[in-house]
Amino acid sequence: MAIGVFDSGVGGLSVLKQLIKYLPNEHYIYLGDTARVPYGNKSVSTVQHYSRQATEFFLDNDVKLIVVACNTASALAIESIQKVAKKVPVVEMIKPASTAASKSTKNSRIGVIGTRATINSEAYTKEILKHDAFNNFKVFGIACPLFVPLVEEGMIDNPATMLIANEYLNSLKQSEIDTLVLGCTHYPFLQNLIQDILPNVKLIDTGEYAALEVKKLLESNGNLETNQNYQLDFYLTDTPYTFTDLAEKMLGFKIEKPKKVDLD
Amino acid sequence: MAIGVFDSGVGGLSVLKQLIKYLPNEHYIYLGDTARVPYGNKSVSTVQHYSRQATEFFLDNDVKLIVVACNTASALAIESIQKVAKKVPVVEMIKPASTAASKSTKNSRIGVIGTRATINSEAYTKEILKHDAFNNFKVFGIACPLFVPLVEEGMIDNPATMLIANEYLNSLKQSEIDTLVLGCTHYPFLQNLIQDILPNVKLIDTGEYAALEVKKLLESNGNLETNQNYQLDFYLTDTPYTFTDLAEKMLGFKIEKPKKVDLD
Numbered sequence: 001m002a003i004g005v006f007d008s009g010v011g012g013l014s015v016l017k018q019l020i021k022y023l024p025n026e027h028y029i030y031l032g033d034t035a036r037v038p039y040g041n042k043s044v045s046t047v048q049h050y051s052r053q054a055t056e057f058f059l060d061n062d063v064k065l066i067v068v069a070c071n072t073a074s075a076l077a078i079e080s081i082q083k084v085a086k087k088v089p090v091v092e093m094i095k096p097a098s099t100a101a102s103k104s105t106k107n108s109r110i111g112v113i114g115t116r117a118t119i120n121s122e123a124y125t126k127e128i129l130k131h132d133a134f135n136n137f138k139v140f141g142i143a144c145p146l147f148v149p150l151v152e153e154g155m156i157d158n159p160a161t162m163l164i165a166n167e168y169l170n171s172l173k174q175s176e177i178d179t180l181v182l183g184c185t186h187y188p189f190l191q192n193l194i195q196d197i198l199p200n201v202k203l204i205d206t207g208e209y210a211a212l213e214v215k216k217l218l219e220s221n222g223n224l225e226t227n228q229n230y231q232l233d234f235y236l237t238d239t240p241y242t243f244t245d246l247a248e249k250m251l252g253f254k255i256e257k258p259k260k261v262d263l264d
Numbered sequence: 265m266a267i268g269v270f271d272s273g274v275g276g277l278s279v280l281k282q283l284i285k286y287l288p289n290e291h292y293i294y295l296g297d298t299a300r301v302p303y304g305n306k307s308v309s310t311v312q313h314y315s316r317q318a319t320e321f322f323l324d325n326d327v328k329l330i331v332v333a334c335n336t337a338s339a340l341a342i343e344s345i346q347k348v349a350k351k352v353p354v355v356e357m358i359k360p361a362s363t364a365a366s367k368s369t370k371n372s373r374i375g376v377i378g379t380r381a382t383i384n385s386e387a388y389t390k391e392i393l394k395h396d397a398f399n400n401f402k403v404f405g406i407a408c409p410l411f412v413p414l415v416e417e418g419m420i421d422n423p424a425t426m427l428i429a430n431e432y433l434n435s436l437k438q439s440e441i442d443t444l445v446l447g448c449t450h451y452p453f454l455q456n457l458i459q460d461i462l463p464n465v466k467l468i469d470t471g472e473y474a475a476l477e478v479k480k481l482l483e484s485n486g487n488l489e490t491n492q493n494y495q496l497d498f499y500l501t502d503t504p505y506t507f508t509d510l511a512e513k514m515l516g517f518k519i520e521k522p523k524k525v526d527l528d
């Protein structure tokens with residue numbers, strides 16, 4: 001049985017990359033809601049509606065586990081997704097990364113960057129503060145709404161992206177954080193650039209900790225595949241001009257042509 | 265009876281501004297498909313599907329005319345829209361601006377900037393070449409996919425926007441155009457910046473020529489309002505964080521809270 005991996009666009013590929021790294025024998029069904037990308041500036045009810053439809057798609061495809069490879073959907077729609085998923089386990093982005101950030105910080109000052117919707121939800125702040133045994137933590141959340149279109153355009157190493165990143169991250173520099181959650185699955189593709197601006201800060205890639213969580217879960221319920229090569233199926237709600245090129249650049253290998261699927 | 269004005273987001277407000285300027289006594293129903301913005305990187309069939317739904321919304325609201333205040337929908341979906349609209353006249357962006365550009369050029373070198381979908385469709389090139397009586401015209405189309413998110417973020421006067429604009433427009437400088445169609449309704453908000461990069465080029469605001477076309481049409485069928493103040497109703501498919509602020513900044517006056525509407 002396959003693992004369903006869901007994002008609004010190409011961002012979830014950073015999670016897929018981590019999944020393949022830590023679970024190299026699984027069959028993955030990747031669903032990108034490219035007809036309605038981006039989610040990050042949209043309202044709670046809209047993101048919940050789209051996330052429920054994605055979950056139904058995975059149930060129709062009989063998956064053994066769903067990875068919500070989108071921080072906005074994780075922050076805004078996890079309960080809606082779980083309600084539809086019923087017995088199928090769901091791994092989202094917020095909890096594993098919050099645990100990792102709490103363990104990583106030495107000075108108790110943690111930054112979170114994400115879409116406007118994720119930051120406004122304060123999902124990360126609430127989750128990180130659950131680990132704050134001594135009431136010391138300070139969490140600084142900054143919305144970086146242009147990072148998603150910049151990544152979707154493949155403008156990873158670009159002076160304009162650097163300028164925009166400097167503008168977004170300047171206040172985090174002032175806040176003297178030592179740990180930063182890359183709270184959007186698009187952001188690991190900007191990791192080098194962010195690290196240049198915040199050189200001594202530990203960056204938390206939400207996909208990595210989510211992948212480790214998936215591994216733990218499948219090991220504990222005896223559903224981990226060990227005897228086959230990984231297999232990838234890509235489904236998109238729209239087949240835009242850039243997906244395949246960008247996906248291959250990001251994953252570092254060739255992929256098969258994505259199939260089109262209608263969710264609405 | 266009202267005039268329906270349709271765009272994926274805030275871009276159509278540049279058209280609404282021109283409509284109010286040239287037809288100051290009308291009732292306008294503005295529909296922004298903010299749940300699925302942007303359209304510009306999406307496929308033909310997806311843009312057609314969304315445009316048909318918008319047209320049905322206007323028919324339910326009994327409008328006397330529909331303005332497709334989105335160049336991507338104008339380029340990709342005009343036939344789908346007209347089929348649904350039936351007897352309700354539809355004014356789109358491409359034809360009036362193409363006529364204006366053809367009249368404006370002195371050296372027969374015309375640039376068109378737009379979304380990836382608009383440029384790929386070659387709708388402008390085909391339309392402009394219809395006016396090319398002496399087989400002289402050269403049309404240079406450039407996709408500027410990041411202009412929409414930059415405008416939607418209100419980053420009108422920003423060094424990063426300037427860098428990105430320089431990158432996009434550099435080849436048009438080389439091409440020695442004397443006329444440039446701003447082939448996306450978001451772009452008039454970047455007019456000053458574009459004019460700085462291309463100082464001697466006549467910029468064609470598609471909304472302005474579409475508004476003049478609407479006026480001509482309503483005068484000819486006796487449906488022009490002359491005896492009331494203009495009235496505005498805003499409908500959005502999502503109510504995002506930024507719309508009202510941005511709309512007020514762009515229009516230059518306060519607006520009433522937009523109403524939410526579901527198209528799908």
